[in-house]
Amino acid sequence: MSDHATSPVSWHSWLTTTSPESRRQAKLGQLYRQWLAFKKNPAAVVGLVIVLALLLLAAFAPLIAQYDPLAQALDQRLLAPSAKHWFGTDALGRDIFSRIVYGTRVTLVIVMLVVITVGPLGLLIGCAAGYFGGWIDTVLMRITDVFLAFPRLVLALAFVAALGPGLENAVIAIAFTAWPPYARVARAETMIIRNADYISAMRLQGASQMRIVLKHIVPMCVPSLIVRTTYDMAGIIIIAAGLGFLGLGAQPPIPEWGAMISTGREQIFDQWWVATFPGIAICVVALGFNLLGDGLRDVLDAR
Protein backbone atom coordinates (compact mmCIF):
# COMPACT_ATOMS: atom_id res chain seq x y z
CA MET A 1 0.00 0.00 0.00
CA SER A 2 3.02 2.29 0.45
CA ASP A 3 3.31 2.76 -3.30
CA HIS A 4 -0.19 4.24 -3.29
CA ALA A 5 0.89 6.99 -0.95
CA THR A 6 3.67 8.15 -3.23
CA SER A 7 1.62 9.46 -6.12
CA PRO A 8 -1.68 11.32 -5.98
CA VAL A 9 -2.97 9.60 -9.10
CA SER A 10 -2.92 6.14 -7.55
CA TRP A 11 -4.51 7.55 -4.38
CA HIS A 12 -7.36 8.69 -6.55
CA SER A 13 -7.74 5.30 -8.17
CA TRP A 14 -7.35 3.54 -4.83
CA LEU A 15 -10.21 5.60 -3.45
CA THR A 16 -12.49 5.39 -6.46
CA THR A 17 -12.01 1.72 -7.23
CA THR A 18 -15.24 -0.22 -7.71
CA SER A 19 -13.84 -3.24 -5.92
CA PRO A 20 -12.32 -2.14 -2.61
CA GLU A 21 -10.41 -4.76 -0.69
CA SER A 22 -11.32 -3.77 2.83
CA ARG A 23 -14.03 -2.17 4.91
CA ARG A 24 -11.82 0.88 5.46
CA GLN A 25 -11.16 1.37 1.78
CA ALA A 26 -14.87 1.15 0.98
CA LYS A 27 -15.68 3.69 3.69
CA LEU A 28 -12.92 6.09 2.61
CA GLY A 29 -13.92 5.69 -1.02
CA GLN A 30 -17.48 6.64 -0.11
CA LEU A 31 -16.25 9.74 1.73
CA TYR A 32 -13.98 10.68 -1.16
CA ARG A 33 -16.86 10.47 -3.65
CA GLN A 34 -18.90 12.73 -1.40
CA TRP A 35 -15.99 15.18 -1.20
CA LEU A 36 -15.74 15.25 -5.00
CA ALA A 37 -19.45 16.05 -5.22
CA PHE A 38 -19.13 18.69 -2.48
CA LYS A 39 -16.22 20.39 -4.26
CA LYS A 40 -18.39 21.05 -7.32
CA ASN A 41 -20.55 23.50 -5.35
CA PRO A 42 -18.59 26.80 -5.03
CA ALA A 43 -20.98 28.32 -2.45
CA ALA A 44 -20.56 25.28 -0.23
CA VAL A 45 -16.77 25.55 -0.51
CA VAL A 46 -17.01 29.21 0.57
CA GLY A 47 -19.08 28.07 3.56
CA LEU A 48 -16.50 25.43 4.39
CA VAL A 49 -13.68 27.99 4.17
CA ILE A 50 -15.54 30.35 6.54
CA VAL A 51 -16.14 27.56 9.04
CA LEU A 52 -12.52 26.37 8.81
CA ALA A 53 -11.34 29.97 9.26
CA LEU A 54 -13.53 30.20 12.36
CA LEU A 55 -11.94 27.04 13.75
CA LEU A 56 -8.42 28.30 12.99
CA LEU A 57 -9.12 31.71 14.56
CA ALA A 58 -10.38 30.00 17.70
CA ALA A 59 -7.43 27.62 17.85
CA PHE A 60 -4.74 30.27 17.29
CA ALA A 61 -6.47 33.25 18.93
CA PRO A 62 -3.47 34.19 21.11
CA LEU A 63 -1.20 34.33 18.05
CA ILE A 64 -3.60 36.33 15.89
CA ALA A 65 -4.87 38.91 18.37
CA GLN A 66 -2.28 41.60 19.18
CA TYR A 67 -3.97 42.66 22.42
CA ASP A 68 -5.36 41.03 25.50
CA PRO A 69 -9.14 40.97 24.91
CA LEU A 70 -9.77 41.86 28.54
CA ALA A 71 -7.09 44.53 28.98
CA GLN A 72 -8.67 47.92 29.54
CA ALA A 73 -6.91 51.13 28.51
CA LEU A 74 -9.11 54.03 29.49
CA ASP A 75 -6.87 56.56 27.78
CA GLN A 76 -7.58 54.80 24.47
CA ARG A 77 -11.39 54.62 24.64
CA LEU A 78 -13.47 54.57 21.47
CA LEU A 79 -10.62 54.95 19.00
CA ALA A 80 -11.65 54.68 15.36
CA PRO A 81 -10.27 51.81 13.26
CA SER A 82 -6.62 52.41 12.44
CA ALA A 83 -3.42 50.50 11.71
CA LYS A 84 -2.89 50.11 15.43
CA HIS A 85 -6.43 48.98 16.26
CA TRP A 86 -7.86 47.41 13.10
CA PHE A 87 -11.45 47.44 14.29
CA GLY A 88 -11.04 50.33 16.76
CA THR A 89 -11.51 50.15 20.51
CA ASP A 90 -14.61 50.03 22.71
CA ALA A 91 -15.80 52.18 25.61
CA LEU A 92 -13.24 50.60 27.95
CA GLY A 93 -10.35 50.94 25.50
CA ARG A 94 -10.27 47.22 24.64
CA ASP A 95 -9.15 46.26 21.14
CA ILE A 96 -12.24 45.12 19.23
CA PHE A 97 -10.36 42.97 16.74
CA SER A 98 -8.78 40.98 19.57
CA ARG A 99 -12.13 40.61 21.28
CA ILE A 100 -13.75 39.33 18.10
CA VAL A 101 -10.93 36.82 17.59
CA TYR A 102 -11.31 35.55 21.15
CA GLY A 103 -15.08 35.66 20.74
CA THR A 104 -14.84 32.82 18.18
CA ARG A 105 -13.97 30.55 21.10
CA VAL A 106 -17.08 31.53 23.02
CA THR A 107 -19.25 31.09 19.94
CA LEU A 108 -17.74 27.69 19.12
CA VAL A 109 -18.11 26.45 22.70
CA ILE A 110 -21.80 27.37 22.67
CA VAL A 111 -22.43 25.84 19.25
CA MET A 112 -20.52 22.63 19.98
CA LEU A 113 -22.13 22.07 23.38
CA VAL A 114 -25.58 22.62 21.94
CA VAL A 115 -24.94 20.33 18.99
CA ILE A 116 -23.54 17.42 21.00
CA THR A 117 -26.47 17.52 23.39
CA VAL A 118 -29.23 18.21 20.89
CA GLY A 119 -28.23 15.91 18.00
CA PRO A 120 -28.25 12.57 19.84
CA LEU A 121 -31.25 13.53 21.96
CA GLY A 122 -33.41 14.54 19.01
CA LEU A 123 -32.22 11.54 17.00
CA LEU A 124 -33.09 9.00 19.69
CA ILE A 125 -36.46 10.52 20.53
CA GLY A 126 -37.40 10.86 16.87
CA CYS A 127 -36.25 7.38 15.84
CA ALA A 128 -37.96 5.74 18.82
CA ALA A 129 -41.23 7.60 18.17
CA GLY A 130 -41.14 6.86 14.45
CA TYR A 131 -40.16 3.22 14.72
CA PHE A 132 -42.36 2.07 17.56
CA GLY A 133 -45.40 4.23 16.77
CA GLY A 134 -48.50 3.79 18.95
CA TRP A 135 -48.55 5.36 22.40
CA ILE A 136 -44.77 5.84 22.51
CA ASP A 137 -45.06 8.01 19.43
CA THR A 138 -48.02 9.92 20.86
CA VAL A 139 -46.34 10.66 24.19
CA LEU A 140 -43.00 11.68 22.70
CA MET A 141 -44.50 13.82 19.97
CA ARG A 142 -46.90 15.64 22.30
CA ILE A 143 -43.93 16.54 24.52
CA THR A 144 -42.17 17.77 21.40
CA ASP A 145 -45.25 19.81 20.47
CA VAL A 146 -45.21 21.51 23.86
CA PHE A 147 -41.63 22.67 23.26
CA LEU A 148 -42.41 23.68 19.69
CA ALA A 149 -45.39 25.76 20.80
CA PHE A 150 -43.13 28.50 22.20
CA PRO A 151 -40.95 30.77 20.10
CA ARG A 152 -37.39 29.60 20.62
CA LEU A 153 -35.86 32.82 21.87
CA VAL A 154 -38.74 33.40 24.29
CA LEU A 155 -38.47 29.90 25.73
CA ALA A 156 -34.68 30.23 25.99
CA LEU A 157 -35.20 33.55 27.77
CA ALA A 158 -37.57 31.91 30.25
CA PHE A 159 -35.08 29.13 30.96
CA VAL A 160 -32.17 31.53 31.44
CA ALA A 161 -34.30 33.74 33.65
CA ALA A 162 -35.10 30.70 35.79
CA LEU A 163 -31.57 29.26 35.83
CA GLY A 164 -29.75 32.57 36.15
CA PRO A 165 -27.66 34.30 33.49
CA GLY A 166 -24.36 32.80 32.35
CA LEU A 167 -22.73 30.92 29.51
CA GLU A 168 -23.54 27.40 30.77
CA ASN A 169 -27.14 28.26 31.42
CA ALA A 170 -27.43 29.85 28.00
CA VAL A 171 -26.18 26.58 26.48
CA ILE A 172 -28.68 24.54 28.51
CA ALA A 173 -31.51 26.89 27.56
CA ILE A 174 -30.65 26.79 23.85
CA ALA A 175 -30.29 22.99 23.94
CA PHE A 176 -33.69 22.66 25.60
CA THR A 177 -35.32 24.69 22.89
CA ALA A 178 -33.38 23.31 19.93
CA TRP A 179 -34.12 19.57 20.09
CA PRO A 180 -37.77 19.36 18.96
CA PRO A 181 -37.17 20.03 15.25
CA TYR A 182 -34.46 17.34 15.26
CA ALA A 183 -36.88 14.85 16.77
CA ARG A 184 -39.43 15.79 14.12
CA VAL A 185 -36.96 15.31 11.26
CA ALA A 186 -35.73 11.98 12.64
CA ARG A 187 -39.29 10.76 13.17
CA ALA A 188 -40.38 11.65 9.64
CA GLU A 189 -37.32 9.94 8.22
CA THR A 190 -37.87 6.85 10.36
CA MET A 191 -41.52 6.53 9.36
CA ILE A 192 -40.49 6.43 5.72
CA ILE A 193 -37.91 3.71 6.19
CA ARG A 194 -39.42 1.58 8.96
CA ASN A 195 -41.54 -0.35 6.45
CA ALA A 196 -38.76 -0.65 3.89
CA ASP A 197 -37.89 -4.18 2.85
CA TYR A 198 -34.37 -3.90 4.21
CA ILE A 199 -35.76 -3.23 7.69
CA SER A 200 -38.20 -6.17 7.30
CA ALA A 201 -35.22 -8.25 6.25
CA MET A 202 -33.43 -7.32 9.48
CA ARG A 203 -36.51 -8.27 11.50
CA LEU A 204 -36.56 -11.56 9.62
CA GLN A 205 -33.02 -12.24 10.70
CA GLY A 206 -34.11 -12.03 14.31
CA ALA A 207 -32.54 -8.64 15.04
CA SER A 208 -33.77 -7.04 18.26
CA GLN A 209 -35.72 -3.77 18.14
CA MET A 210 -32.77 -1.98 19.75
CA ARG A 211 -30.40 -3.29 17.12
CA ILE A 212 -32.69 -2.31 14.25
CA VAL A 213 -33.14 1.22 15.55
CA LEU A 214 -29.51 1.86 16.46
CA LYS A 215 -27.71 0.04 13.66
CA HIS A 216 -30.09 0.30 10.73
CA ILE A 217 -32.46 3.22 11.22
CA VAL A 218 -30.18 5.74 12.91
CA PRO A 219 -27.54 5.65 10.11
CA MET A 220 -30.29 6.53 7.63
CA CYS A 221 -31.40 9.54 9.69
CA VAL A 222 -27.94 10.90 10.50
CA PRO A 223 -27.28 12.63 7.15
CA SER A 224 -30.44 14.73 7.26
CA LEU A 225 -29.73 15.58 10.89
CA ILE A 226 -26.18 16.66 10.06
CA VAL A 227 -27.60 18.93 7.40
CA ARG A 228 -30.25 20.24 9.76
CA THR A 229 -27.58 20.84 12.43
CA THR A 230 -25.39 22.83 10.10
CA TYR A 231 -28.34 25.00 9.10
CA ASP A 232 -29.28 25.35 12.73
CA MET A 233 -25.83 26.50 13.80
CA ALA A 234 -26.56 29.88 12.29
CA GLY A 235 -29.73 30.07 14.37
CA ILE A 236 -27.94 28.89 17.50
CA ILE A 237 -25.24 31.53 17.05
CA ILE A 238 -27.87 34.20 16.64
CA ILE A 239 -29.85 33.06 19.70
CA ALA A 240 -26.64 32.93 21.72
CA ALA A 241 -25.82 36.44 20.53
CA GLY A 242 -29.38 37.50 21.31
CA LEU A 243 -29.10 36.18 24.85
CA GLY A 244 -25.73 37.91 25.16
CA PHE A 245 -27.25 41.11 23.84
CA LEU A 246 -29.99 40.94 26.48
CA GLY A 247 -27.35 40.35 29.14
CA LEU A 248 -28.52 36.76 29.82
CA GLY A 249 -25.74 34.89 28.04
CA ALA A 250 -22.02 35.23 28.56
CA GLN A 251 -21.33 37.75 31.29
CA PRO A 252 -18.86 40.65 31.01
CA PRO A 253 -15.98 40.78 30.51
CA ILE A 254 -16.16 37.61 28.38
CA PRO A 255 -15.79 38.72 24.73
CA GLU A 256 -19.09 37.40 23.40
CA TRP A 257 -20.28 38.92 20.13
CA GLY A 258 -23.89 39.57 21.14
CA ALA A 259 -22.82 41.22 24.39
CA MET A 260 -20.32 43.32 22.41
CA ILE A 261 -23.09 44.63 20.17
CA SER A 262 -25.16 45.35 23.23
CA THR A 263 -22.44 47.49 24.85
CA GLY A 264 -21.87 49.22 21.52
CA ARG A 265 -25.44 50.30 21.00
CA GLU A 266 -25.07 53.45 23.09
CA GLN A 267 -22.39 54.69 20.72
CA ILE A 268 -23.93 53.38 17.54
CA PHE A 269 -24.27 56.83 15.89
CA ASP A 270 -20.98 58.35 17.01
CA GLN A 271 -18.71 55.34 17.20
CA TRP A 272 -20.26 52.95 14.70
CA TRP A 273 -17.40 50.44 14.80
CA VAL A 274 -18.09 49.23 18.33
CA ALA A 275 -21.33 47.47 17.38
CA THR A 276 -20.72 46.97 13.67
CA PHE A 277 -17.74 44.62 13.68
CA PRO A 278 -19.19 42.01 16.04
CA GLY A 279 -22.38 42.24 13.98
CA ILE A 280 -20.47 41.54 10.79
CA ALA A 281 -18.72 38.63 12.53
CA ILE A 282 -22.07 37.06 13.52
CA CYS A 283 -23.43 37.63 10.02
CA VAL A 284 -20.41 36.07 8.25
CA VAL A 285 -20.29 33.02 10.50
CA ALA A 286 -24.04 32.43 10.25
CA LEU A 287 -23.78 32.73 6.47
CA GLY A 288 -20.83 30.33 6.42
CA PHE A 289 -22.74 27.65 8.31
CA ASN A 290 -25.76 28.10 6.06
CA LEU A 291 -23.74 27.72 2.88
CA LEU A 292 -22.01 24.67 4.33
CA GLY A 293 -25.40 23.20 5.21
CA ASP A 294 -26.59 23.72 1.66
CA GLY A 295 -23.57 21.91 0.27
CA LEU A 296 -23.86 19.05 2.75
CA ARG A 297 -27.53 18.63 1.92
CA ASP A 298 -26.75 18.15 -1.74
CA VAL A 299 -24.08 15.57 -0.92
CA LEU A 300 -25.48 13.65 2.05
CA ASP A 301 -29.20 13.93 1.57
CA ALA A 302 -29.25 13.24 -2.14
CA ARG A 303 -32.29 11.31 -3.28
Added chain:
Amino acid sequence: MTTQHAISVEKLNVSFGDSHVVKDLSFAVAPGESYGIVGESGSGKSTVLRVLAGLNRDWSGEVDILGKRQPKLRDKAFYRAAQMVFQDPYGSLHPKKTVDDTLAEPLAIHGVRDAEAKISRAMQDVGLPTSFRFRYPHQLSGGQRQRVAIARALVLEPTILLLDEPTSALDVSIQAEVLNLLQALRHERKLTYILVSHDLAVVGHMCERLLVMQFGRGVEEMTAATLAARAPQTAYAQQLLTASEGFRRAG
Protein backbone atom coordinates in the same frame (compact mmCIF):
# COMPACT_ATOMS: atom_id res chain seq x y z
CA MET B 1 -49.24 -35.67 10.74
CA THR B 2 -47.70 -32.26 11.10
CA THR B 3 -44.18 -33.59 11.46
CA GLN B 4 -43.95 -34.84 7.90
CA HIS B 5 -44.63 -31.39 6.47
CA ALA B 6 -42.07 -28.64 6.25
CA ILE B 7 -44.86 -26.11 6.30
CA SER B 8 -48.51 -26.62 6.97
CA VAL B 9 -51.18 -23.92 7.09
CA GLU B 10 -54.69 -24.59 8.48
CA LYS B 11 -57.60 -22.19 8.09
CA LEU B 12 -55.46 -19.07 7.83
CA ASN B 13 -57.40 -15.80 7.99
CA VAL B 14 -55.91 -12.33 7.65
CA SER B 15 -57.77 -9.03 7.88
CA PHE B 16 -56.55 -5.48 7.49
CA GLY B 17 -59.21 -3.41 9.19
CA ASP B 18 -62.43 -4.09 7.29
CA SER B 19 -60.92 -5.96 4.37
CA HIS B 20 -60.60 -9.67 4.75
CA VAL B 21 -57.61 -10.45 2.54
CA VAL B 22 -56.99 -14.14 3.23
CA LYS B 23 -59.94 -16.46 3.86
CA ASP B 24 -59.72 -19.95 5.32
CA LEU B 25 -56.60 -20.87 3.44
CA SER B 26 -55.08 -24.30 4.01
CA PHE B 27 -52.12 -25.99 2.34
CA ALA B 28 -49.14 -28.14 3.18
CA VAL B 29 -45.64 -28.31 1.75
CA ALA B 30 -43.39 -31.38 2.04
CA PRO B 31 -39.71 -31.03 2.95
CA GLY B 32 -37.60 -30.35 -0.14
CA GLU B 33 -40.65 -29.46 -2.18
CA SER B 34 -41.04 -26.32 -4.22
CA TYR B 35 -44.53 -24.89 -3.85
CA GLY B 36 -45.93 -22.04 -5.88
CA ILE B 37 -48.65 -19.56 -5.00
CA VAL B 38 -50.14 -17.78 -8.01
CA GLY B 39 -52.73 -15.09 -8.32
CA GLU B 40 -53.46 -11.60 -9.52
CA SER B 41 -52.46 -8.49 -7.60
CA GLY B 42 -54.52 -8.26 -4.44
CA SER B 43 -55.27 -11.98 -4.26
CA GLY B 44 -53.51 -12.17 -0.89
CA LYS B 45 -50.57 -14.28 -2.02
CA SER B 46 -47.86 -11.98 -0.68
CA THR B 47 -49.77 -11.59 2.58
CA VAL B 48 -49.64 -15.36 3.08
CA LEU B 49 -45.87 -15.21 2.68
CA ARG B 50 -45.52 -12.37 5.15
CA VAL B 51 -47.57 -14.33 7.70
CA LEU B 52 -45.32 -17.35 7.21
CA ALA B 53 -42.26 -15.14 7.65
CA GLY B 54 -43.64 -13.63 10.85
CA LEU B 55 -43.73 -10.11 9.39
CA ASN B 56 -47.51 -9.91 9.63
CA ARG B 57 -48.89 -10.53 13.10
CA ASP B 58 -52.61 -9.96 12.59
CA TRP B 59 -53.76 -13.40 11.58
CA SER B 60 -55.67 -16.34 12.94
CA GLY B 61 -55.46 -20.01 12.15
CA GLU B 62 -52.67 -22.54 12.53
CA VAL B 63 -49.22 -22.32 11.04
CA ASP B 64 -46.77 -25.19 11.58
CA ILE B 65 -43.23 -24.92 10.38
CA LEU B 66 -40.89 -27.91 10.65
CA GLY B 67 -43.36 -29.58 12.97
CA LYS B 68 -43.58 -26.66 15.37
CA ARG B 69 -46.71 -24.59 15.93
CA GLN B 70 -45.72 -20.99 15.28
CA PRO B 71 -46.74 -18.17 17.60
CA LYS B 72 -47.31 -14.65 16.24
CA LEU B 73 -43.96 -13.58 17.60
CA ARG B 74 -41.29 -15.90 16.25
CA ASP B 75 -38.20 -17.04 18.13
CA LYS B 76 -34.60 -16.95 16.95
CA ALA B 77 -34.65 -20.63 15.99
CA PHE B 78 -37.38 -19.87 13.45
CA TYR B 79 -35.28 -17.21 11.76
CA ARG B 80 -32.42 -19.67 11.35
CA ALA B 81 -34.78 -22.19 9.78
CA ALA B 82 -36.69 -19.93 7.40
CA GLN B 83 -35.60 -16.89 5.43
CA MET B 84 -37.17 -14.72 2.78
CA VAL B 85 -36.10 -13.07 -0.46
CA PHE B 86 -37.97 -9.90 -1.28
CA GLN B 87 -39.39 -8.76 -4.57
CA ASP B 88 -37.51 -5.53 -5.09
CA PRO B 89 -33.74 -5.80 -4.75
CA TYR B 90 -33.55 -1.99 -4.89
CA GLY B 91 -35.51 -1.77 -1.64
CA SER B 92 -34.33 -4.84 0.22
CA LEU B 93 -30.66 -3.88 0.72
CA HIS B 94 -29.66 -1.19 3.21
CA PRO B 95 -28.26 1.63 1.06
CA LYS B 96 -25.53 2.50 3.56
CA LYS B 97 -24.19 -1.01 4.10
CA THR B 98 -21.67 -2.80 1.95
CA VAL B 99 -22.30 -6.36 0.77
CA ASP B 100 -19.95 -7.43 3.55
CA ASP B 101 -21.97 -5.58 6.23
CA THR B 102 -25.23 -7.01 4.90
CA LEU B 103 -23.96 -10.59 5.04
CA ALA B 104 -22.14 -10.18 8.37
CA GLU B 105 -25.19 -8.83 10.20
CA PRO B 106 -27.28 -12.05 10.42
CA LEU B 107 -24.19 -13.95 11.54
CA ALA B 108 -23.54 -11.37 14.25
CA ILE B 109 -27.17 -11.50 15.43
CA HIS B 110 -27.06 -15.26 15.84
CA GLY B 111 -23.54 -15.29 17.22
CA VAL B 112 -22.30 -17.55 14.45
CA ARG B 113 -18.56 -18.02 14.54
CA ASP B 114 -16.31 -18.23 11.52
CA ALA B 115 -18.15 -15.36 9.83
CA GLU B 116 -15.28 -14.65 7.40
CA ALA B 117 -15.50 -18.07 5.78
CA LYS B 118 -19.29 -18.12 5.82
CA ILE B 119 -19.50 -14.79 4.00
CA SER B 120 -17.03 -15.87 1.33
CA ARG B 121 -18.92 -19.11 0.87
CA ALA B 122 -22.30 -17.44 0.60
CA MET B 123 -20.95 -15.04 -2.02
CA GLN B 124 -19.40 -17.90 -3.94
CA ASP B 125 -22.64 -19.90 -3.82
CA VAL B 126 -24.67 -17.16 -5.42
CA GLY B 127 -21.99 -16.42 -8.01
CA LEU B 128 -20.76 -13.06 -6.73
CA PRO B 129 -17.04 -12.42 -7.27
CA THR B 130 -15.04 -11.58 -4.13
CA SER B 131 -14.19 -8.20 -5.58
CA PHE B 132 -17.82 -7.19 -4.90
CA ARG B 133 -17.52 -7.80 -1.20
CA PHE B 134 -17.00 -4.20 -0.13
CA ARG B 135 -19.28 -2.58 -2.65
CA TYR B 136 -22.31 -0.53 -1.71
CA PRO B 137 -25.69 -1.43 -3.23
CA HIS B 138 -25.55 1.61 -5.53
CA GLN B 139 -22.51 0.05 -7.16
CA LEU B 140 -24.42 -3.13 -8.07
CA SER B 141 -26.89 -3.97 -10.83
CA GLY B 142 -30.38 -5.29 -10.10
CA GLY B 143 -29.40 -8.90 -10.70
CA GLN B 144 -26.32 -8.55 -8.53
CA ARG B 145 -28.39 -6.98 -5.77
CA GLN B 146 -30.83 -9.89 -5.88
CA ARG B 147 -27.89 -12.27 -5.60
CA VAL B 148 -26.78 -10.40 -2.49
CA ALA B 149 -30.30 -10.70 -1.09
CA ILE B 150 -30.27 -14.44 -1.79
CA ALA B 151 -26.84 -14.75 -0.19
CA ARG B 152 -28.14 -12.90 2.87
CA ALA B 153 -31.05 -15.33 3.13
CA LEU B 154 -28.74 -18.33 2.77
CA VAL B 155 -25.92 -17.25 5.03
CA LEU B 156 -27.76 -18.59 8.10
CA GLU B 157 -28.20 -21.92 6.29
CA PRO B 158 -31.99 -22.13 6.56
CA THR B 159 -33.97 -25.10 5.26
CA ILE B 160 -36.93 -23.05 4.08
CA LEU B 161 -36.76 -20.14 1.65
CA LEU B 162 -39.76 -17.90 1.11
CA LEU B 163 -39.55 -16.18 -2.27
CA ASP B 164 -41.73 -13.15 -2.89
CA GLU B 165 -41.71 -12.61 -6.66
CA PRO B 166 -37.91 -12.80 -6.63
CA THR B 167 -37.53 -11.94 -10.31
CA SER B 168 -40.40 -9.65 -11.20
CA ALA B 169 -38.38 -6.48 -10.57
CA LEU B 170 -35.53 -7.69 -12.77
CA ASP B 171 -34.71 -7.39 -16.42
CA VAL B 172 -36.02 -10.31 -18.50
CA SER B 173 -32.49 -11.39 -19.39
CA ILE B 174 -31.51 -11.50 -15.72
CA GLN B 175 -34.68 -13.30 -14.61
CA ALA B 176 -33.66 -16.67 -16.03
CA GLU B 177 -30.21 -16.34 -14.45
CA VAL B 178 -31.65 -15.77 -10.98
CA LEU B 179 -34.26 -18.53 -11.38
CA ASN B 180 -31.63 -21.01 -12.44
CA LEU B 181 -29.48 -19.99 -9.50
CA LEU B 182 -32.43 -20.61 -7.15
CA GLN B 183 -33.07 -24.01 -8.77
CA ALA B 184 -29.44 -25.03 -8.39
CA LEU B 185 -29.29 -23.90 -4.77
CA ARG B 186 -32.42 -25.87 -3.93
CA HIS B 187 -30.98 -29.09 -5.31
CA GLU B 188 -27.63 -28.52 -3.69
CA ARG B 189 -28.97 -27.68 -0.24
CA LYS B 190 -32.26 -29.63 -0.26
CA LEU B 191 -34.21 -26.46 0.44
CA THR B 192 -37.97 -26.13 0.70
CA TYR B 193 -39.31 -23.25 -1.37
CA ILE B 194 -42.52 -21.31 -1.33
CA LEU B 195 -42.56 -19.12 -4.41
CA VAL B 196 -45.12 -16.39 -4.78
CA SER B 197 -45.58 -15.07 -8.30
CA HIS B 198 -48.10 -13.70 -10.71
CA ASP B 199 -46.15 -15.31 -13.53
CA LEU B 200 -47.40 -18.82 -14.36
CA ALA B 201 -44.37 -19.49 -16.53
CA VAL B 202 -42.00 -18.84 -13.61
CA VAL B 203 -44.03 -21.01 -11.26
CA GLY B 204 -44.33 -23.76 -13.87
CA HIS B 205 -40.55 -23.73 -14.26
CA MET B 206 -39.72 -23.62 -10.57
CA CYS B 207 -42.40 -25.55 -8.71
CA GLU B 208 -43.71 -29.09 -8.40
CA ARG B 209 -47.09 -28.06 -7.06
CA LEU B 210 -48.93 -24.78 -7.07
CA LEU B 211 -51.93 -23.09 -5.56
CA VAL B 212 -54.05 -20.60 -7.48
CA MET B 213 -55.48 -17.84 -5.32
CA GLN B 214 -58.30 -15.40 -6.00
CA PHE B 215 -59.80 -12.84 -3.60
CA GLY B 216 -57.97 -14.37 -0.67
CA ARG B 217 -59.16 -17.91 -1.24
CA GLY B 218 -57.35 -20.94 -2.56
CA VAL B 219 -59.13 -21.71 -5.86
CA GLU B 220 -57.26 -24.76 -7.02
CA GLU B 221 -54.19 -26.75 -6.09
CA MET B 222 -52.50 -28.55 -8.99
CA THR B 223 -49.25 -30.17 -10.00
CA ALA B 224 -46.82 -28.68 -12.46
CA ALA B 225 -47.76 -31.48 -14.83
CA THR B 226 -51.40 -30.36 -14.82
CA LEU B 227 -50.25 -26.85 -15.58
CA ALA B 228 -48.02 -28.04 -18.41
CA ALA B 229 -50.91 -30.04 -19.86
CA ARG B 230 -53.14 -26.95 -19.58
CA ALA B 231 -55.74 -28.99 -17.73
CA PRO B 232 -56.80 -27.02 -14.65
CA GLN B 233 -60.16 -28.01 -13.19
CA THR B 234 -61.58 -24.59 -12.30
CA ALA B 235 -62.69 -21.84 -14.63
CA TYR B 236 -60.60 -19.18 -12.89
CA ALA B 237 -57.38 -21.16 -13.20
CA GLN B 238 -58.17 -21.77 -16.85
CA GLN B 239 -58.76 -18.06 -17.34
CA LEU B 240 -55.47 -17.19 -15.64
CA LEU B 241 -53.67 -19.66 -17.85
CA THR B 242 -55.18 -18.17 -20.98
CA ALA B 243 -54.32 -14.68 -19.82
CA SER B 244 -50.71 -15.68 -19.19
CA GLU B 245 -50.35 -16.80 -22.80
CA GLY B 246 -50.69 -13.22 -23.84
CA PHE B 247 -53.30 -11.48 -25.88
CA ARG B 248 -54.34 -12.68 -29.30
CA ARG B 249 -54.99 -10.18 -32.00
CA ALA B 250 -58.71 -9.92 -32.55
CA GLY B 251 -60.06 -10.97 -35.91
